[in-house]
Structure formats: structure tokens, C-alpha cells
Amino acid sequence: MNRSAFFLLAGVALSWPLAASASDVPAAPALAPDATPVADEPSGDIIVVGKGQTRQVQELNQADIAILAPGTSPLKAIAKLPGVNFQSADAFGAYEWSQRVSIRGFNQNQIGFTLDGIPLGDGSYGNTNGLHVSRAISSENVAQTIVSQGAGAIGTQATNNLGGTIEFRSSDPTSKFGVQANGTYGSNDTYRTFFRLDTGVLGDNGPSAYVSYGYLTTDKWKGFGKQKQNQVNAKFTAPVSPDVRLVGTFNFSDRREQDYQDLSLNQISRLGLNLDNIANNFPLAIRIADVANNIDTRNNTTGALGADGFSDVTGNRPTNPAAGTVYPAPYGATGTVDDSYFDASGLRQDYLASFGVETRKGAAIHGELKAYYHSNHGQGTWFTPYVPSPSGVPISVRTTEYDIRRKGVFGSIGTNLGMFGDVTVGGWYERNDFRQARRFYALDSRTVPTRSALQLQENPFFTQRYGAYTTDTLQYYVQDKLSFGALTVDLGWKGFQVKNKASQIVVSDTAVGAIDATDWFQPHAGVSYKLSNSAELFADFTESKRAFVSAWTNGPFSTGQNGFNALISTNKLKPEQSDTFEGGARFKSGRFNGSLVGYYVDFSNRILGTTVGAGIVGNLATLANVGSVRSYGIEAAGEVKLPYGFGIFASYAYNDSTYRDNVPVAGGTPIAIKGKTTVDTPKHLAKGELTYSGSVFFGRIGADYMSRRYFTYTNDQSVAGRVIVDATIGAHVTIADRKFEIQGNATNLFDKKYVATIGSNGFGYAGDNQTLLAGAPAQFFVTLKAGF
Numbered sequence: 001m002n003r004s005a006f007f008l009l010a011g012v013a014l015s016w017p018l019a020a021s022a023s024d025v026p027a028a029p030a031l032a033p034d035a036t037p038v039a040d041e042p043s044g045d046i047i048v049v050g051k052g053q054t055r056q057v058q059e060l061n062q063a064d065i066a067i068l069a070p071g072t073s074p075l076k077a078i079a080k081l082p083g084v085n086f087q088s089a090d091a092f093g094a095y096e097w098s099q100r101v102s103i104r105g106f107n108q109n110q111i112g113f114t115l116d117g118i119p120l121g122d123g124s125y126g127n128t129n130g131l132h133v134s135r136a137i138s139s140e141n142v143a144q145t146i147v148s149q150g151a152g153a154i155g156t157q158a159t160n161n162l163g164g165t166i167e168f169r170s171s172d173p174t175s176k177f178g179v180q181a182n183g184t185y186g187s188n189d190t191y192r193t194f195f196r197l198d199t200g201v202l203g204d205n206g207p208s209a210y211v212s213y214g215y216l217t218t219d220k221w222k223g224f225g226k227q228k229q230n231q232v233n234a235k236f237t238a239p240v241s242p243d244v245r246l247v248g249t250f251n252f253s254d255r256r257e258q259d260y261q262d263l264s265l266n267q268i269s270r271l272g273l274n275l276d277n278i279a280n281n282f283p284l285a286i287r288i289a290d291v292a293n294n295i296d297t298r299n300n301t302t303g304a305l306g307a308d309g310f311s312d313v314t315g316n317r318p319t320n321p322a323a324g325t326v327y328p329a330p331y332g333a334t335g336t337v338d339d340s341y342f343d344a345s346g347l348r349q350d351y352l353a354s355f356g357v358e359t360r361k362g363a364a365i366h367g368e369l370k371a372y373y374h375s376n377h378g379q380g381t382w383f384t385p386y387v388p389s390p391s392g393v394p395i396s397v398r399t400t401e402y403d404i405r406r407k408g409v410f411g412s413i414g415t416n417l418g419m420f421g422d423v424t425v426g427g428w429y430e431r432n433d434f435r436q437a438r439r440f441y442a443l444d445s446r447t448v449p450t451r452s453a454l455q456l457q458e459n460p461f462f463t464q465r466y467g468a469y470t471t472d473t474l475q476y477y478v479q480d481k482l483s484f485g486a487l488t489v490d491l492g493w494k495g496f497q498v499k500n501k502a503s504q505i506v507v508s509d510t511a512v513g514a515i516d517a518t519d520w521f522q523p524h525a526g527v528s529y530k531l532s533n534s535a536e537l538f539a540d541f542t543e544s545k546r547a548f549v550s551a552w553t554n555g556p557f558s559t560g561q562n563g564f565n566a567l568i569s570t571n572k573l574k575p576e577q578s579d580t581f582e583g584g585a586r587f588k589s590g591r592f593n594g595s596l597v598g599y600y601v602d603f604s605n606r607i608l609g610t611t612v613g614a615g616i617v618g619n620l621a622t623l624a625n626v627g628s629v630r631s632y633g634i635e636a637a638g639e640v641k642l643p644y645g646f647g648i649f650a651s652y653a654y655n656d657s658t659y660r661d662n663v664p665v666a667g668g669t670p671i672a673i674k675g676k677t678t679v680d681t682p683k684h685l686a687k688g689e690l691t692y693s694g695s696v697f698f699g700r701i702g703a704d705y706m707s708r709r710y711f712t713y714t715n716d717q718s719v720a721g722r723v724i725v726d727a728t729i730g731a732h733v734t735i736a737d738r739k740f741e742i743q744g745n746a747t748n749l750f751d752k753k754y755v756a757t758i759g760s761n762g763f764g765y766a767g768d769n770q771t772l773l774a775g776a777p778a779q780f781f782v783t784l785k786a787g788f
Helices: 003-014 062-066 074-080 265-271 282-295 561-569
Strands: 057-061 084-087 100-103 112-115 142-148 165-170 178-186 190-198 208-219 226-241 244-258 344-359 365-384 396-416 422-441 462-484 487-506 513-532 535-546 576-589 592-604 607-610 622-625 629-641 646-659 684-693 697-706 722-735 738-747 755-758 772-774 779-787
Touching (some): 074 084, 074 165, 190 779, 422 487, 561 622
Parallel strands (some): 112 165
Antiparallel strands (some): 084 100, 178 779, 190 208, 244 344, 365 396, 396 422, 422 462, 576 592, 646 684, 755 772
């Protein structure tokens, strides 16, 4: 769908000959069923700024997601909040290899994610301990998103929330029987359907439930390939008493996405942002691999230089390099084997279920108790020219394979103890049994690919690494809320012990052993003071530590045995820690709603992992404790409700985040990064949107500015700032209790050419690196919705 088609849609929507009185039409553009309100349901504000909270908190509701292109990740919706840096190479923000979110300079591995309290892990692509929210729940079923830009609530089920928490809450079943059906078509042959059936309350004050199914298929916006997802969500609630109910959830996702090519600045300058994998041209991929085998001087398995050329895993060696050998067009004499690979993909299948009991938040005795189980099987594939197949084909399929079996339980109980305040205690236990492998699968033809990137691979010819990892997490917290008229005081602490173990199923170069992170006292203190009915001040302090991760792609076991032993013996492998101080003011008066916050963060024991060689080679990382980071900044957000259904929202964040120590080098000169800006941390983020919500028509146009970002620790390489504009326009009507809606969405409306994700293959100390992903061009979508 081109841009002119989108503006034609706008004209159609604005002249839609359906009439309805204002009293018959929902006030918000979302067509979600008439759900039973959840606790602390947000108002009609664009954001809720955490009134009464003693820390920086902001909330978004379903309407903020519904007005975006259907299927958009809830993480993209929060990108407009101050201090939140979101990146993705696709229009929906759901492509996991490219998806990145950071808050105040802390990356997603240092942010806690939960869904209805269920821990989603650390947001890493490898998903060693959880799953991305886009797989956990369809965006239409997300009722509320709560973002804490500081260290977050101490009761969050997370041991990595150095830089904040993002909590998602699913919508409840509706009180009445209902059906919702949505269909989307758009650019790159995008098809998305969503269907939800609500039972309504069964019997006299009985249980209620819903089940939904979502399907997405879209062609890649450049190159060749598809990204697909099948998704099922179900939820039931059953009242036990006026204050207590049973709750159960079930979520299934099968996501298969072919990847975009990682780029470097050199590649972009030579071949442009549209350079991609060549999944439509297997003979060309074979030719590139053949040329590489003739001129390569690196070991195909380790990436190390060798005087006598490369050797593959079978020990075979090529003929002597042919004089004047060059890569085929368009790569030519300056090309490399890493310019374009044949194909790559991410395949993930997840089951996530929970069951428990919870109280109404305002009950005299309030709390919850829930158990959950998560099963994941996944593969990340790369058609690699660095390891040939035994058949003689100079390419094989390299996988990183994941199998997660997580089970856990969490709960809390609290009550008002009079002069001692409202006291809550809670705990969480999880056992994560994780298996991770690196395997190679053979191709049997030089003319056609005999394996598909969208299929799970079977029958490997070589297993390079295969490890077993267990993580036992035990966490508790105590919190006390004291009220003294206009003054509210929050006091509390949390503590955890996380035990990590690693062993090898197939003997390899990965580290084995055991390590734990234990800290039974991580304090929190906060105050808020109500100046008037429309203004309040708040301030808080939080200490938080990040436990270790068990995998050979992340954490202390991601290095070799000698490196792991050296870190242990010198006591340099300590949990990362952040001390966060913040304070600010909130305002809500008449048509205005806003906040202004300042913060200071000390981050210590920063663990840095660096790798050598192209990402496809898969070399192990070198780990080092490289000291501390200091961050300070301001965040401002404001909303004005204008007459006639218009509204304006804007946010701005300034962040100064710098390394405080140089990187020591054994027997050499330290790497000078002290005083340098932390990677992937823009100093300026500014977002704004103009909205309209009328009795029939609605619309939104939003702009997102991000300043320069560095992708080396010495700051010698960076990508420029950019402004991206999205837009929505549509109309809705209700006729005889049946709701109908048409919605048009444009992403990157003005077709900005830019680098979206940085750090897809990690960050280096200096020099160019193949770790960038291009942003999606202008794309357009039309959605029809119906509900009754």
C-alpha cells in the first residue's frame, strides 16, 4: 500500500456515511470489549503519571496500543514516555532480533518485565530465562502497561531491574457475552487477523472467560522472506467472595521470522541501507562462499587468523587462492564474505500458563498467590559460509538452540496495621532448567537450498556446544506504606539468592561451574507530599542488584573456562548494582496533566562482554569487570486536553551517562573509555503527538526524535539522530450494540532513511562493526474491526 492510498483512506474515513448519535459511540478509538475494570484502571488520559506514588511511574492503557497498527508490540507504545528508548527494524516493533528497549541508559537485560506478575525474563534475544511480551500476549489483550523509570517496585518478580520495570496487565473477561473480530491488510502483503470470544458471566455471579486467536504474516520490507506468528490467549476468573477470585491464564505462541542482514557503516556507504540477505539467490550465496574459501585467511570455526589459510571443522583445506579473485557484483573487489549471507531466522514456540488466587486491591487483607509454568523451544538459524557441509557444499546451517522449562510461584499478603502503616510481605521462587546448543546441519545441493530457514532443523552433522544450566531464584520483600495526612512514606527492602550452575552435555569450549548472587537487603525509601489537589512532590532512593544469567550466550558462563576461573579467583565477578536517587513533581489540573523528574544513578561492577569476529562466527565473549557508570538527567511529560476532542502530548528526556573507569588490559595499556558516553544512550529524546477523538472520527499523528547514539565504547563510531513520524486515522460507530470501526495506520510516514537498531551483534571498543539494522520505510495498513 503506497502513501497516496493512505491519504485516500483518510478521505474515505472522513466522509464515511455512517451516522450515530454521540451517546451510541465509544469515547475511545479502541474497540476492546466492555471489560470488567481491573484494579487501578487508568482514566481517559493519554498517560497516568502515578498520582500518589513515591517514585516515577507512568501508565498507558489499551487505547494507546489500539491506535497503533494492529500487532504492534506494547513496547513500541511506551516509546513516547520520557526516558524510554525503543528501536526495531520493523513497523510493528515485534521483530525480536532487532527489538531493543532501554531506560535511562540501562539496556533491556537490566530491566524487569512481568505479565500479570509472571516474570518474563531479561528481554534478551536468546531468551534464556523468559520470553518477549509480543509472544506472551496479543496486543489487543493488554489492558494496562506500567513503566517505572527508576529501579521499579520492590515487589516485582525480577532480579535484574537495575534500570526500571515494565509491567503488563492482561484484560479481564467481559461481564457480557461478546465477540471481537479484526482484520488488517497493508504494505508488504501484511495480513493480520484477531478473533476474541468472551463468555460473559456464567450463572449468578459465576465465572467468566475469554479465548483469542491472532495470526500474522508479512513479507520482509527488503530482501526476501516472511515473518509469521500464530498466537492463542485464554483467561478465566471465578469469584470466591466479594474480595477474592480465582484467576487462570494460558498463552501459546509460534513465531517464525526470517532475519534482516546486520550492517556496518562501511557496508551502508558501499551498498546502501537496502542491502540484505540473498534468500532468493542460492547460487550467488554459493559463489560468495567459494570466493571466500579461496581468499580467506581465517579459521572457519574460530575466526582466528592462520598463516596457512582457514580450516573447517572437518580439517579440509582449500586450494591456493586464485590470483585476482574478487567477489561477484555488486560486492566486487572491496567485498567480504559477510556482506550478504543466504538466510537467517528466529524460530520460537512457547507455552505459558498460570493459576492462582488474588484479592481486590482495596481489600482489608490484600494479596495474591500464583503458580506458573513456561516451556520454550527455539532455534536461531544462520546459513554460514564459515563452516562447509560434509557434502562439499561450502555453506551449512548453524543454529543456536534453546529449551526452557521454567516453573515458579509468587505471592504477597498485606494489611493495615494502624500506626504501623499498610504492611505487605511477599516472595517468589523459580526453577529454570535450560538447555542450549550450537549445532550445524548439512546442505546437500549447490544449486538449490535443501533446508528452509522457517523450519526447525533436524539431524545435525556436528554439535559444537551443548550445555545444561539451572537457575534457582529465591526472592522476598517487605514494604510499609505510612500516611501522615498530606505526607506518604514508603519504606521497605527486598532480598534474593540466585544460584547458577553450568555443565556440558557435549564437551566444548564453554565454561562450567557454579556461582551465586546473594543480597538479602536491598533498601528502598520514598516520600510523596500533596501540595494541593492538583500538585504533589515525590522523592525516592532504591538500591538494586542484578543476578547472573545461566547460558553460554550471556552471563558469566559465556566466556571460556580460563576466563571464568580468573574472574572467580580474583573476586572480580560481582553482581552489577545500581543506586538510584530521583525526585520530582506531578501536576493535574483542569485540562493539564504532567510531571517533571530529575535523577542520579550510580552503577557499579559493570560486567562487559566483548567478542572478536563477525557475529555469524559465534566466538565466545571475553568478560571483564570494568567499573562504574554515572548517569543523571531530567524527564518531563505533559498532556493538554484541548476543546472539540483534540489533545496534545509531549515528553522530553535528557540523559548524561558516562563510563567512570578505563578498561584494564593484562600486561598492556588500559583502554581509555573513562568519561565516554555509554553505548546506545542518546542524550536527547523528544516525543510528541496530536490526537483527536470525536463521536465518529479519531486520529493521531506522533513524532519521535532520538539524538546521536554511539556503538563503540570509545565513542569513535556512531549513528546520527533521526525523527520518525507515525499517523492514524479512522472512524467508529455503534449500531444496535454492534461496534464497527475502520482504521488506517502509517508508520514512518515521511519515509525516513535511518539506522534503527544498534548493537545487534554487540558493541566493540573501537572501529566499525557489523551490528546495525536499517529502519523500515514508510508502510501503510488498513484495519476493519467489528464487535458485538
